[in-house]
Amino acid sequence: MIEDTSETVLAKRAVNGIEDIFGTYPGYRRAHAKGELYEATFTPTGKASPYTMAEHLRDTEVQAIVRFSNTSPNPSTADALAVVKGMSVQFQLSEGIITNLVGITLPIFVTKSPQTFLKILNTMKSFKDAKPNFKDMVNLFATYPESRTAFQMIRKLKNTKSYATGRYFAVHAFYLVNENGIRTPVKFEWEPEAGVETWSVKELAALPSDYLEKEMTNRLKLGEVRFRLHIVIGDKVDPTDDPTKEWPKGRNRIDAGMLSVKSKALIDKDRFIFDPTILPTGIECSNDEILPFRRDTYAISYERRKKEG
Numbered sequence: 001m002i003e004d005t006s007e008t009v010l011a012k013r014a015v016n017g018i019e020d021i022f023g024t025y026p027g028y029r030r031a032h033a034k035g036e037l038y039e040a041t042f043t044p045t046g047k048a049s050p051y052t053m054a055e056h057l058r059d060t061e062v063q064a065i066v067r068f069s070n071t072s073p074n075p076s077t078a079d080a081l082a083v084v085k086g087m088s089v090q091f092q093l094s095e096g097i098i099t100n101l102v103g104i105t106l107p108i109f110v111t112k113s114p115q116t117f118l119k120i121l122n123t124m125k126s127f128k129d130a131k132p133n134f135k136d137m138v139n140l141f142a143t144y145p146e147s148r149t150a151f152q153m154i155r156k157l158k159n160t161k162s163y164a165t166g167r168y169f170a171v172h173a174f175y176l177v178n179e180n181g182i183r184t185p186v187k188f189e190w191e192p193e194a195g196v197e198t199w200s201v202k203e204l205a206a207l208p209s210d211y212l213e214k215e216m217t218n219r220l221k222l223g224e225v226r227f228r229l230h231i232v233i234g235d236k237v238d239p240t241d242d243p244t245k246e247w248p249k250g251r252n253r254i255d256a257g258m259l260s261v262k263s264k265a266l267i268d269k270d271r272f273i274f275d276p277t278i279l280p281t282g283i284e285c286s287n288d289e290i291l292p293f294r295r296d297t298y299a300i301s302y303e304r305r306k307k308e309g
């Protein structure tokens, strides 16, 4: 049982709010409920070595588990109706150490503060079927201007043809730390080797509800699915505490390595929690308040789904 602290009380309110709006689906994650696990390996290029002590970003090839998902808290939501997709990677380092890198197909998030997230959830409760109409959206932007860019991006976002053709962003800033204690602000992005491919609205209408999982099964019969890990180096002026803001284009990037997704993972019970704050020596959280908030909400969602079986 997770003890009540000021942080976990906020997180419980967030999970309760999601359940109130979207429903409760016993045994499932309270967000990104539909998803599949895959086996993978990650091979670093070594180019990030001057910046970090983390072994998987230096010279050690590691095993990884990858979970692709659609955002909806309802596991029956058709893939086409949850336009933002997720890619969670758990790297298995030496001596049983793990670390997570969690991305979505959007470079930013809707808010930089847990309190505002709760207020947005409250506002959403008044929308019919959690689907805002135009007037609702105008009011929402007026009340929470920090959310405007993310909501506009979501409206314009097209559905990915395949989990293998999405570009995934870890959204928050982190710090890489090297042996001399030098801390470098960074963001992480996964670039699909297959290229970015999206559906038109007309094409999308003809697709089955679970097209993404089926497509991956067929694709993996032909070979591995690969993603290149880019590490974007922040400048002094780039905010590290605000996931609603993109860093300017053109920042230096390191080609840090290649993730090769090989096959579906044969795992009986999915007990994974892709908490983005689980980090090894050499990577640290930034001062972004959403990161510890995510740690707490993921733990509460996990506790509930585990209890349900």
Ligand code: HEM
Pocket: 014, 015, 028, 029, 030, 031, 032, 035, 067, 068, 069, 085, 086, 087, 088, 102, 103, 104, 109, 114, 117, 169, 170, 171, 243, 272, 273, 274, 290, 293, 294, 297, 298, 301, 302, 305
């Ligand atoms: C207010 C902030 C957020 C809240 C309250 C929230 C809430 C949640 C919850 C409750 C889960 C299910 C966790 C579990 O049962 O294991 C989840 C999963 C997930 N979230 Fe978030 N989230 C937030 C922000 C973000 C952001 C900024 C990203 C962008 C990377 C993100 C990406 C994901 C992904 C990809 C998953 C699926 C993880 C998996 O595959 O197990 N979330 N989120």
